[in-house]
Amino acid sequence: MLGVCYYPEHWGIERVEEDFGRMKELGIEYVRIGEFAWSRIEPERGKFNWDWLDKTLELAEKMGLKIVLGTPTATPPKWLVDEHPEILPVDKDGRVKNFGSRRHYCFSSSVYREEVKRIVTIIAKRYGKHPAVVGWQTDNEYGCHDTVRCYCPRCKKAFQKWLERKYEGDIEKLNKAWGTVFWSQEYRSFEEIELPNLTPADPNPSHLLDYYRFASDQVMEFNGLQVEIIREYSPGRFITHNFMSGFTDFDHYKLSKDLDFASWDNYPLGHTLVFLKMRGETKNPFDRVGHPDIISFSHDLYRGAGRGRFWVMEQQAGPVNWAPYNLWPARGAVRLWTWQAFAHGAEVVSYFRWRQVPFAQEQMHSGLLAPDSAPSFGYHEVKQVFEELKNIDINEPVKSEVALVFDYETAWVFSIQPHGEGVNYLDLVFRFYSALRGLGLNVDIVPPGSSLEGYRMVVVPSLAIVKEEEALETFKRYSGPLIFGPRSGSKTETFQIPPEMPPGLLKEIIPVEVKRVESLGTGNVEVLLWDGKKYPVTIWREDVDPTIAEVVARFEDGPGAIFRKENVYYLAFWPDREFLLDLFEKLMKETGHVVRRLPEGVRIQKRGDIVFAFNFTPEEIEIEIPEGSQMILGDHKLPPYSLAIWKETGR
Amino acid sequence: MLGVCYYPEHWGIERVEEDFGRMKELGIEYVRIGEFAWSRIEPERGKFNWDWLDKTLELAEKMGLKIVLGTPTATPPKWLVDEHPEILPVDKDGRVKNFGSRRHYCFSSSVYREEVKRIVTIIAKRYGKHPAVVGWQTDNEYGCHDTVRCYCPRCKKAFQKWLERKYEGDIEKLNKAWGTVFWSQEYRSFEEIELPNLTPADPNPSHLLDYYRFASDQVMEFNGLQVEIIREYSPGRFITHNFMSGFTDFDHYKLSKDLDFASWDNYPLGHTLVFLKMRGETKNPFDRVGHPDIISFSHDLYRGAGRGRFWVMEQQAGPVNWAPYNLWPARGAVRLWTWQAFAHGAEVVSYFRWRQVPFAQEQMHSGLLAPDSAPSFGYHEVKQVFEELKNIDINEPVKSEVALVFDYETAWVFSIQPHGEGVNYLDLVFRFYSALRGLGLNVDIVPPGSSLEGYRMVVVPSLAIVKEEEALETFKRYSGPLIFGPRSGSKTETFQIPPEMPPGLLKEIIPVEVKRVESLGTGNVEVLLWDGKKYPVTIWREDVDPTIAEVVARFEDGPGAIFRKENVYYLAFWPDREFLLDLFEKLMKETGHVVRRLPEGVRIQKRGDIVFAFNFTPEEIEIEIPEGSQMILGDHKLPPYSLAIWKETGR
């Protein structure tokens, strides 16, 4: 189903009726409103202006549109900031961040939390049972503009309390956990502990990791406050939050537990550009459409976070304003993205935004309509999707052959001590994910500790910290091919090298011992020999004692590179794409599932027995469709930036 | 005529007489002194040391040298700063900038303004009618070292007042003008408004634009204070200020209105290097002489700002100290630059500085003399110019075939929301300007709203904000070819997209509608087809509905690229040099003026019926001189880094 993000406060109530009418024509069912509108709702403390919002909801009800109401807590108004400047966040350099854009608040501020409770209660009470309101979005893009980690005095106090709870009031536990004997960092009480910024040398990594956890928890608590209130006053409505792509500053799985489903904001062009830049790549063949796997990674991640359910809450529908440069999308891209989201299980794709706003920060961010209300290119593609949707039932759940274990703490561990310039968890994960997708496999992205039952194969690009109670048991129970990447099991819960040496607890299932590791410079290319082929190894390599594991493959200079015990594999290096394609192809074959490599830029995704094929290239590409399949959309010739859908009758 | 910058306070009065004598021999008529000398004039509050300055002026009078007296306000002395630390500026990051170099003051500080009035009054009273004093320079290089925009509490208050005046005390006007409904940025009073720095996300662009205008106005007011006092106490003397090259942080046209003429400081090697770096160019064929068009752009700009009159107040005469690297100029370059300045209408070329100072920050900045008083290479070239000048009368005014409309607000609009990495107003302007110069055309650089009468062609690289009363009327009245570049008319006065869509008010004369725009990455090269040729398009492209305009040319993939209605053209892209050369050649021809491309590095400039040809290359280049011309200097073979001058008798 289709939705749209809309800001009645920008246009005046007089235009809402017409806009709602046009939305209906376009097939829009859901309209998200209200996030960012605090100053319109409560222009000064205690004085409320409900008129515009009352009328908007009334019209929505009348016209049969379903409203997703956003809480306006991402933008506390000026009067509130002036009353309580202590809610402003402080950055890593110690600078207070000021009013004048958005997200100018500290998550742990108790003052701000009270204000949030107050405004959310008032709004939830007023509209919680309104027939037009079908659900809620809390706040907006938690953490955007680097706002998860605040370094204000309030955070310091809250962090001390958090530590006191974690270490059960015993400072010696913390001293031991952090190894503070090193460099005379020992503390005598929790009150002595500082925030880990502005130190002459690197802060203690255990200190940082606990601080990152604390900061992540603050977001969770902040969101939890809102959820609790909304649940009370708005029974039967869903609650979600719109996450971002490639953002790991808080644990999205944990936060999602409080939500009915996850949502995310899909801006393929900018996300692809930013991701490739992070990797140091200078060419971008997908610059007008986005890399299919960078996009679908988030679909699969948030489907996992949402326990099978997710929305695209904001879908790019034209050129945006925030990337290093801002191309307009290729013709067909908006339709392609929409179908791709549905193929990966999205329940709703909601475009951002209805109409380009001619003022303020995002005036160069396009909408379905231009500022003068003329339909943009994207508009017509949405229309086409709407028509196509009428004839297709895609409500089957996504079932995946492969699970990929993705872990926020591992992202933090890698970022705290990368040990080398190119060492980035997201890059490593993407290599695994993209190779699986290049073989046409459906992938579930799951947190450590999830049940792995029913998957043909499980890949763990890296899991730095293995917690017995959570992950290890699920790994032990799993009998299919289970592949661990480098640095797995390399740290204890408090960022120490495990006493039993890496891979720590994983030794139970893959009995090897990592003796030392190295990060490689751009000039260092090592060579892996496997199955008669040579593969380049860059970025990372480990020196591993196989102990009783089998050495499946070696580096050209001798030492083992791939290790195996029964169904479990350990890769002692940063794998390249070609190797992963070969490895996964072979392992899948061994499970009895023959896969084939898809052409560059072509992707397959299955939802029940419906198969989708996407062409993210500017060329027509011919694909093979199993005989007897029943075509639903398109055919075996995929036009540029287009797709085909069929039903596999033989499955 | 020739001048020099001199610092008697550095050398002691005993050396001044000898120095003045050598200046006379070299043909120097004007000597600028005094700027930066506050601590020598007033070593402590209220105690004055006039002796050295009295004697310097006395000697100047005796020896027939004309003094340009600088006000010393760029360098408040330590005692003043210690009395009033609140005059120190605050940078964007919130850091107070300290005493110890120069420009350590905030333009809006009322305390500092009082001090400025006091010292300028005292100096102007004392020397205003001195026979040696022929003119004044206010302060020095306003804005150097990024000092126009200050973020101190005084500026915040002053900005609030400025806004209150602009929006007539009506905060709702401001809220509407800035679109503060977006992201709950609404204000209830002017006292609530912050300075636009240290926000988590980008500040509101309207907020920024008004702040940039405010900051520009502060410079204007600061200068105005000084001008008013000097006018009172120094009747009949001129007042000027020495501007910089490529600097757009305040509106030089507006400030110049208070001056008798504009001056600027010409450092060709560094300016060329900095400009090419900004453009991302790595090669610099002009590294020992400077790019002729980068130099003459400022000549033409400040001739415009000075309403036909300008000086070069500081002319590089050897290697300097401040560029990323500092070559010495090619032999001949100092002479070449001097003649180039005269060709573009400079009244005086004043070298920086008389003698290299062996101490403090600029000790590696050369002068006409080395620290031991030995003549530098530049010295001999100045001598040559002096001899050559004796036989040449170049006092005719510069008349130009083409006007280029240059606008400071457009520079601010581009910098506030560039929308892409290479999108820079100065780069765009330079493309237009340099193509015109490459065709041998004289160019006037004028502000929007200037009369365009008498020009064969008018180019507007971009004019983001079109103000009806100013610019639009002059465009309407103009009947020659009038070419607008991209983003023209793209914003309202308060940085909104015009309700009628871009190009906004320009639609009256060029009825097209810009539907969407994109900025291009370095890998994106689009193709323009025009007149049987293909041209690359980089950086920027627009999607334009021609409405009733003629589509003159299209992009290779279909949409219109150049639009025309009668005499008015709109270019929906960032044009490349080759295209602009072809376009301007063709349009000039249509006006009956045949132009020819000059060899790379050769430039022609006319002053009355005197024609100058300059060779900025290390090779001899032969040029064509119209038959019957009367040679004044050189001949048709231009030696490396040299020139020829002739009188066109047939004109």
Place this chain on the structure above:
Amino acid sequence: MLGVCYYPEHWGIERVEEDFGRMKELGIEYVRIGEFAWSRIEPERGKFNWDWLDKTLELAEKMGLKIVLGTPTATPPKWLVDEHPEILPVDKDGRVKNFGSRRHYCFSSSVYREEVKRIVTIIAKRYGKHPAVVGWQTDNEYGCHDTVRCYCPRCKKAFQKWLERKYEGDIEKLNKAWGTVFWSQEYRSFEEIELPNLTPADPNPSHLLDYYRFASDQVMEFNGLQVEIIREYSPGRFITHNFMSGFTDFDHYKLSKDLDFASWDNYPLGHTLVFLKMRGETKNPFDRVGHPDIISFSHDLYRGAGRGRFWVMEQQAGPVNWAPYNLWPARGAVRLWTWQAFAHGAEVVSYFRWRQVPFAQEQMHSGLLAPDSAPSFGYHEVKQVFEELKNIDINEPVKSEVALVFDYETAWVFSIQPHGEGVNYLDLVFRFYSALRGLGLNVDIVPPGSSLEGYRMVVVPSLAIVKEEEALETFKRYSGPLIFGPRSGSKTETFQIPPEMPPGLLKEIIPVEVKRVESLGTGNVEVLLWDGKKYPVTIWREDVDPTIAEVVARFEDGPGAIFRKENVYYLAFWPDREFLLDLFEKLMKETGHVVRRLPEGVRIQKRGDIVFAFNFTPEEIEIEIPEGSQMILGDHKLPPYSLAIWKETGR
């Protein structure tokens, strides 16, 4: 002899005995302990925990290990910082640096100095005469993490006092010395002087130079305090400090005067990477072994600073954690480095660290043992060295053919006004040093003013400030080839251009005059013609009047490039490697000493009549060994990363 760095406080006393036993087996004689252990010694003010340290020393004594005791002053504990937050340092941007890593103190803090005196006295009294304690290390790596130069209010006061002493209480002397008349920077009292940070434009270079000297002196005083106390309470024990590589923020010669010998911390892989990066080089053929000359430069420098005596206090023995990327060393490298150190005169090579610590900041920094106590690769190589050492007597002093004058003030002068992007003193020095080493020459690195007697040749890559009493006299007395590089003699003691023009006082021995200088961009390659060959000149060039000196060589475009008067040479440019090899070869030959170029990556070093040959390449290399030599280790075929040692009987 061999040593190791050990942290009993990390492991608990119960493991010390076993560790000491294994050290003995490995041939370790010296164990450095205690630096960083303040919080373990004094967990709260006045409460001491001596037990672990008492027992450690007792065990050492019992087992015959010699202890080097570190003072723990690099890491003031939290309780001290909380009592006296004013000891925290302030960085150039004005930010207070916080507790949580190390080196969080200001060198000039009188409060901290009192604390340092207190703790050092207590420790020195307790252990000063302990039989196991043979020596002391003060603090740890002074200046690491950019901590020499602090910008706190205490430093401001102390700097004012320092200036008052230097300028004998006469502010006018300072005004003259700094040239404060420039830009009205004049001071009326020492109390007015600020620290040279946060100025809008560059601070006065004389101000900076004096501030750098002041900061260097603070380190000296801080160290002096400790030395004085240790001398009193620990008679007969040596005192040293572990310096870093390529670090010039304080004068290591001056500080070393208070020490018995110098030590340094040798991390070849990281140092090579950082040095090449500084030079803009992208290839690193020595990435797994380090550049031999980058390593031995520090050996030779600290042998000079230590007046013939030095240790390697920390020797990399495996992969480390702090470089841009962290490779493991090639097999053989640890042995190679150890022998290289001995060849250059090291008395002890002490590995860092005994066992990799599994927690805190340096957990990815390897040791001789892995965290689980398994021997690392390095361990076995140390074992090999220990065996080899048994048969070799290398106690002869290092005698060098060439002296290279290295000067910390010149490093400061270059960094304060580099005048161009690639202009770096260490790069210049390295060019001279590495060319000498490439010819198989032993090099002594000496401060200006050292006796130059007995050297066949003396090179001075640059000596910006020539002080009559110190350096000039030694140059005058020296009669061998004496080669000065560019910028020599270019500044007075207070950073002014000398009144007699550069090379200032050096004119007495090399009568030339530098008229002007230029720094070259990457695109500017000038050409030197010498001895029938052409050499590229980059980075720097000078325009020199030979006066009465001989012009030995010229630039291709005419002016002189190499000048000579009798035995003294002046190079008016930044020389390239090939030229320096040719020059030094020729000049050495003229002294009667024939040298030959060594293969790339091969180095020779002599200690008495023992000759060492090192192969830093991955290939076997054959070398020539003089007939009649007596082989001690290896032969003329040097295996990869290996060495040979022989006795020259004919010498």
